[in-house]
Amino acid sequence: MQPPDTRTPIVEARGVSKRYGPTTALHEAHIKVFAGESHALVGRNGAGKSTLVGILTGLRAPDSGQVLFSGVPAPAISDREGWRRNVACVYQHSTIIPDLTVAENLFINRHPTERGFISWSTLRRRAREVLDQWGVNVSEDARAGDLRIEARQLVEIARALSYGARFIILDEPTAQLDGDEIKRLFIRIRELQAAGVTFLFISHHLQEVYEICQAVTVLRDARHIITAPVADLPKDRLIEAMTGEHVHLGVSDAAGRTVPEGAAVALEIDRVSGEDFQDVSFKVRRGEVVGLSGPTGGGRIGLAEAVAGLSPYTGGTIRIDQKPLPSGDVTAALELGVGCVPKSRHDQGLVLSQSVADNAIMTVNRHMGPFGFIAPRRRAELTNRTITSLGIVTQGPDQLVSGLSGGNQQKVVMGRALANDPSVLVLMDPTAGVDVKSKEALLTVVERMRQEGKAILVVSGEIEDLRTCDRVLVMQHGSVVAEHKAGWSDNALVASIEGIELA
Template sequence: MPSIDPAIPIVEARGVSKRYGPTTALHEAHIKVFAGESHALVGRNGAGKSTLVGILTGLRAPDSGQVLFSGEPAPAIADREGWRRHVACVYQHSTIIPDLTVAENLFINRHPTERGFISWSTLRRRARELLDQWGVAVSEDARAGDLRIEARQLVEIARALSYGARFIILDEPTAQLDGDEIKRLFIRIQELQAAGVTFLFISHHLQEVYEICQTVTVLRDARHIITAPVADLPKDRLIEAMTGEHVSLGVADAAGRTVPEDAAVALEIDRLSGDDFKDVSFNVRRGEVVGLSGPTGGGRIGLAEAVAGLSPYSAGAIRIDKKPLPSGDVTAALELGVGCVPKSRHDQGLVLSQSVADNAIMTVNRHMGPLGFIAPKRRAELTGRTIRSLGIVTQGPDQLVSGLSGGNQQKVVMGRALANDPSVLVLMDPTAGVDVKSKEALLTVIERMRQEGKAILVVSGEIEDLKTCDRVLVMRHGSVVAEHKAGWSDNALVASIEGIELA
């Protein structure tokens, strides 16, 4: 292996920009990662981290700017083998095939052959040599699906190193690990660093940045903000770099208002447990907006889906206006008065091949006639009211919803959630992927629904969404770990979400 000049970055991005239509995903961003370090890349959702990783791994071509490896221009985008020799990414969701052995996963699509047949003895020998070289203590014959999560991650790292790459991107590597597993993974990362491997470390748990990384780069609003040694960047300055100056939208802030003490409890979560949350309890009263935030994988989406009947829960209880909600029952949730904006409008919220009207009234059942159809006149009334009240820009109720802008599609999803006049609203990332004008319109609808006395659960990581909340609950590792009353500072909330204690 050629010697490495420590003064030349092992990878460098210079002035890279990327746009998707009117959206700027990355604007003249830059980063330098030097050999043998663990370099953290942090930023809030939408800061540009995923786009930069895509560019650094050759999955996306920048519109402008340049990527260099050890001072040399990156391979052409089509040269996948060339990219694999320089860089690999171990993603949060494993690419290991669970039903194959470790050896088969290490050399997938490049099995050694003899006379046209796979040489299993050679495959196992090479796998054992590779695992020993990088100190991965698993059997080459083990079924990959039987390994612990951190062991699967180390197998993925070894596979990347077998191509010749010495620069590994770790995307949220601890999201599915417990405390002991994280400690073991960090020990192995440090050992691999000592052996000449360089890491770009992406995490929403900022305390981990201070434990494992030497340098940190912050992105915000698609731009590079700062690169600094971790030891020279106090936690409060790191949070400040991530949040910046908060620009308020033209929407009412919850600070200063109060919820009447005698307001009835509409949503009760009582010691609720599920696949990714445990023993969670809280109430939402009529006329109250409660935010639910936290890092990716913290359990907030799973809990919200349980309230909407989209996912089952395993223990505890959900009560809507004092009536129990069965586990995993969407129909029961609708009948009890739960309206829902799901996390993904495309995958869960809309039928793109149907009209605005069909999507808007999909949850309406009490207006159906004896044969299960809604009378054309009633259909027109319901759809017209939804279009007017939410300001949906459309050619008409019969336009296919696929032809609407993202903001107007989200308004249709919101309209459907409101169509049955629910008492409880569960809104997951309600303003994700929409323009500023649509964001203001959607947040205004939330405020109007609050004034009408609905109990609203806003599940989001967006500061603007959470500003509408009377209080924000923060979930990490499946539990509620903090509560912030309206009037919180951006820095304090983000620090809580990221797991950092400010002095």
């Protein structure tokens, strides 16, 4: 048993909890980060990482518990300058303003002035001093949008350090970087550590945790599970802490199942490239469920949106039932037989101000009557069939979809995807944010559609979503790097998703 650490942490959260309505986002979580270390914060999606980061940066107040910096209680939430002097977060999506210079970004909203006017010479001189102090090798006059992603991240770190903060949270810092850029970023992180900067490192790539971090904290189901030195926590134990014991839902497991001999290929991805994926190829046959997983930023969502016509692809060919799919054309995807449950039901899947019926028929309303008029009888028949087959709990077809629970809203999105009787279903995070009963109902629909001979692409990081798949393809940095056939173990799949190799 190790003796207790008597050092004062540079940041400490003690028993912090946060609820949003009935949802527990964080329950009595705690973390200690000591000066000069890189401390990893890991956990599956929904584990509570983002909520804890929001509390550590003063963006939200905990319902209970306390945050301390160097043993002193954190400033009031309203004291933004006080928080900036203690902590900063460099997010996956840059907060740098691309059309401003590096110098302007470093001192945004605090430009040095003389006689009421900005002193540009003083601004450039101070910016150069900050860049030199922290070893950021870019010109203070450079347009920020012209910098490489890793350079923009270093400018954000330098900006945070210029406020006086010596504790920096890095949120998925390598998600948009290639191998050489990651190596250079890690060199700078080590140099900054040596200069007295402390990092909280959040990443889905667990191999990076072992490469750059000295300690790790695991959250699971909104609770603290373990904090330990990285060197004392083997990879299999880290993954076990992240996954825990899984509740197996009453839905079909693909283990032992075979796709019918001679089943036709319904979806063909042939050397397809896009903004965050490149040279991806695979096929999905009728009656087959293929999972597409990987870390945030790995390219799985971009590829899925390309298949659904929601975003363009720049190279290769996508074929639906042997017919080529034009790039970035939702209407063409629908006509060729693609049904889609998008990643965000609120932003892409529903019109909350419209009724259940209007949302359910949205993909087929142009076929519901002549000259653009929707036949009321056909509208009612299709909507009632959708409500019955998916078990949507609603007051009726004319209820506003905004009045439904999250699970029932997702069922409406699923109904919309099935309305045009697609041959290919693209399901992005189909059970995200729904209760257990709704999750089971939605996954039961997936099994029913498989039995009807549809080709299904399940794009998710959730283990239970992927258990219905005949095989799971794992994407890292825009490429397919592994394939797991049905019957995989949780630890093996999570290790692959997180980018580490089990001994």
